[in-house]
Amino acid sequence: GQNIDQPTEMTATEGAIVQINCTYQTSGFNGLFWYQQHAGEAPTFLSYNVLDGLEEKGRFSSFLSRSKGYSYLLLKELQMKDSASYLCAGLDSNYQLIWGAGTKLIIKP
Amino acid sequence: SAVISQKPSRDICQRGTSLTIQCQVDSQVTMMFWYRQQPGQSLTLIATANQGSEATYESGFVIDKFPISRPNLTFSTLTVSNMSPEDSSIYLCSVRTSSDAGELFFGEGSRLTVL
Numbered sequence: 001g002q003n004i005d006q007p008t009e010m011t012a013t014e015g016a017i018v019q020i021n022c023t024y025q026t027s028g029f030n031g032l033f034w035y036q037q038h039a040g041e042a043p044t045f046l047s048y049n050v051l052d053g054l055e056e057k058g059r060f061s062s063f064l065s066r067s068k069g070y071s072y073l074l075l076k077e078l079q080m081k082d083s084a085s086y087l088c089a090g091l092d093s094n095y096q097l098i099w100g101a102g103t104k105l106i107i108k109p
Numbered sequence: 110s111a112v113i114s115q116k117p118s119r120d121i122c123q124r125g126t127s128l129t130i131q132c133q134v135d136s137q138v139t140m141m142f143w144y145r146q147q148p149g150q151s152l153t154l155i156a157t158a159n160q161g162s163e164a165t166y167e168s169g170f171v172i173d174k175f176p177i178s179r180p181n182l183t184f185s186t187l188t189v190s191n192m193s194p195e196d197s198s199i200y201l202c203s204v205r206t207s208s209d210a211g212e213l214f215f216g217e218g219s220r221l222t223v224l
Contacts, residue, residue: 042215042216043215045212087152089152097154099151099152101150102150102151
């Protein structure tokens with residue numbers, strides 16, 4: 001079956017760094033997405049990885065290892081506004097998105 | 110990118126009634142999808158809205174319960190029929206503007222509460 005696993009909740013301190021991990025099992029693979037979703041709002045796109053390695057975009061970076069079925073989202077210089085859920089989603093061979101349950105990130109001052 | 114307008118943004122409905130959610134996109138898009146997000150959970154795909162033909166439903170979702178229309182490339186509706194409290198959820202319209210691997214853009218969501 002297809003599955004996306006990520007931690008349910010994480011807590012970090014303002015100004016620090018946090019890494020949110022995601023492991024995936026999909027039927028075929030056409031890339032991995034990370035989305036941010038603030039409470040009561042729609043998800044917004046953060047990153048897309050289809051090749052191995054690290055993609056950096058400002059304070060946010062995303063990493064992919066296809067051989068390990070693993071990705072992580074790295075958030076640096078955390079700000080209070082980064083408190084949100086972070087959704088990992090894999091794109092399978094039929095270009096269907098398989099969604100993780102999301103990781104709720106709590107930022108403390 | 111795409112700007113997606115959904116309405117209603119929220120509604121409170123009585124058991125047994127039906128409600129139609131509208132999704133309007135500011136540009137023509139190939140792929141339109143309807144998702145449900147129940148409280149504290151991730152996104153579940155209900156169906157892919159196909160322009161000019163019947164929607165493609167995911168396992169566990171049927172046309173009688175969730176009829177979908179897509180008369181053109183910029184507009185779609187989702188109806189939640191004969192509602193029960195278990196249908197209380199956020200319903201999200203999303204689109205993919207270009208290739209199969211392109212990112213999804215989401216509407217603001219429609220939060221339904223069924224009493």
